[in-house]
Amino acid sequence: MINGKPHIVVVGGGFGGIKICKLFAKENVEVTLVDRHNFHLFQPLLYQVSTSVLSTDEIAYPTRSFFRENKNVNFFMAKARGVDQANNVLLTNHGKIPYDYLVLAAGATTNFFGMKEVEDHAYGMKTIQEALAIRNHVLHEFERADKPYRTDAERKEKLTFVIVGGGPTGVEEAGAIAELRDIMKKEFHHLDFNNVSIKLIEATAHVLPMMSQDLQDETVRVLRSKGVEVMLETQVVGYDGKILKLKSGVEIPTSTVIWAAGVKAVEFIKDCGGECARDGRIWIDEDLMVKGAVNKNVFAIGDCAAFMHGDMKRPLPTVAPVATQQAKVCYENIMKLIKGDNNLNKFKYKDLGAMATIGRGKAVVNSPKMTGFMAWCAWMLVHLIRLAGAHANFTVAIKWGWNLLSGIRLGRIITNIKLDSGKLTLTKVEEDHSNESNFNEGKMIVLDKED
């Protein structure tokens, strides 16, 4: 209790966390929102940062700004480390936080399925930093490939971009990189773009599993027309930073692998005192309470929670609508408990359909079924109105319009975040190719023989 009011602690400021805090803000309770970042991230557009379309502050919104007028919602920037359910305390790197009710909304991270080597060399795409690292790396590989002393094999390796995972993230990333290639083509006056290869690898027989067969086929058709090699029923078994190994024995030389093949709950969830599924998500009951919660006051919602009931074959997917719909029911149930009513509501998911862009002016939407430009307009509208911050609505609309009309991407700025053995780091040591060759002998600038 704080000042005589129930204290609700929420871990994670994603779609679910922000929504539930906003709901509690109107009530006579004190809320502490804990997040290791100071911003809410609009994850569905992360791929646009990684491909130079949008900049970070267009998809990241300062968490505190949501609660400017809500004095009973307090932001606490810290990394959650675990939950001591017996004592009603959340453990963080900035101390312990006692709670009356706890909501776990901590989200998900990339799942490399235990392949350590892949994890060390492939790019995940769940954070702003990862998206920036991908942007920097992809742009830099074009610059590196453009150097005159490169062999053809080196150039091909640097210009081979592999995306693993045929879900919306993988499909959208592959389409966006294909368009980035077309833009780069206009600005690299001497680079042979026949060396560029973009591959989308999917383990199953279908991309976009939530869509119908005809939309899946349309997606593959559009991707192929953009020059993306779509490889279905293809499994990755290893990647050492240079060679991507497939189960079939095929080896693909590439310096860029973007891993969008799976997610799992963030590490912290396993230390919350609940039982977890194989992908780390914590099992919850129909009332969204963590299964076996010691004091009946710990709930979980969104990507970090595994919800499966009745005739469901698998837990609900890790998508924003699940998180926001759960936020509402979780809020109602905690308010009931506060008022002494133990007759909690049961959560029922309402599927609102799915959509994915396949690049500039093209998308697929499954309900109502749409493809092409119409679908893209629908996709754009839905994403624009859900973006936080009126400023972002404006500037993103301008950028997308600009991008559609002119085909120019303005975010092509190489800062120096890069991936090094599974850790994001800054480029510190400059590359040294000063003695590898002489500029004269290069291919980029051909000197006249007589000079």
Added chain:
Amino acid sequence: MINGKPHIVVVGGGFGGIKICKLFAKENVEVTLVDRHNFHLFQPLLYQVSTSVLSTDEIAYPTRSFFRENKNVNFFMAKARGVDQANNVLLTNHGKIPYDYLVLAAGATTNFFGMKEVEDHAYGMKTIQEALAIRNHVLHEFERADKPYRTDAERKEKLTFVIVGGGPTGVEEAGAIAELRDIMKKEFHHLDFNNVSIKLIEATAHVLPMMSQDLQDETVRVLRSKGVEVMLETQVVGYDGKILKLKSGVEIPTSTVIWAAGVKAVEFIKDCGGECARDGRIWIDEDLMVKGAVNKNVFAIGDCAAFMHGDMKRPLPTVAPVATQQAKVCYENIMKLIKGDNNLNKFKYKDLGAMATIGRGKAVVNSPKMTGFMAWCAWMLVHLIRLAGAHANFTVAIKWGWNLLSGIRLGRIITNIKLDSGKLTLTKVEEDHSNESNFNEGKMIVLDKED
């Protein structure tokens, strides 16, 4: 010679470098533009990135995009290391580049005047990365100060922001941080903002040395009205990351020192075979040729060049108009030499006046003399039309308008670039304050005694 055409190599894609390449693009020559970054940076607005107003891609423009239609201008991303004048070769980390004519337009970096300790702990503000590091650090210090276990002394140290140097950069940064404080005040519901202190330290008796006395006085008055402590005739002698030491013996506990007190030419300039001034700038003749150039084909323009002739008391200042005006004359002179005309033009600087913002809706302009909102409108217009990329004109105009009307800064995103012993690095290890104190005992949330 390349394909029988003279090969002009330009080092640096700043205001001078881009301008001269654009001029050569129309001529029957081959141009190679060398830069270690793939973007042109609009440095005058860097302080707005450091204070969360603008995002990086609004002030950084991909260098290659300038020359999309100019097939004779080739971009070469590399770090220049020196010049072998005798052999007409530029040395880079990606090999040697032979030239017929060389233009040094490599720019300037922060001058810590040999104070290594200060260099290791204070933030420079000449690159995108430094601006992002300042943004992250300042925002993070507010979050750190907000933690309940902090002592008053720690909180004061974290909320003391010192800017050293009363030139335009220092003045603008101080004004922008003061406004950031006012925005933060609305969103930190429990932090005592009386602990916040913003100090602008200037060694001489005046801020904005290029302005008249009355504009200088007006600037100090406005800054003070915003709660900035302006300390004139104050010299810094040391900073260890915790205590800023003044010549007077006064010590200021602070975890943030932003150094805008001086610039010097980038390191590379000293290895170009010319004679350099004390601040590292290379001496040039009236025709902009490097003094004593061995083969009479090496020029220097902009911040990296020291130009002083006739009755001038000191070299021209390191500002954009000098660089762009020199670019034009340098281009004319190289074209003359190519055509065999040795009667080179002499450079004469036309001073267009100076302007500086002192925060939202306020600025000073010295010719024609203006202050307040009118000056701010003039400042805004001049900067908007000079920004590269029509998209940036739009989005920056929207952001400034938004900022003016709502007072909201949307770029307040803490990514994880930080300064560590003079090197920018990424935060890897999470802070551990888990045992320092108990959340219960903190000040931020006061627990009822009876609970």
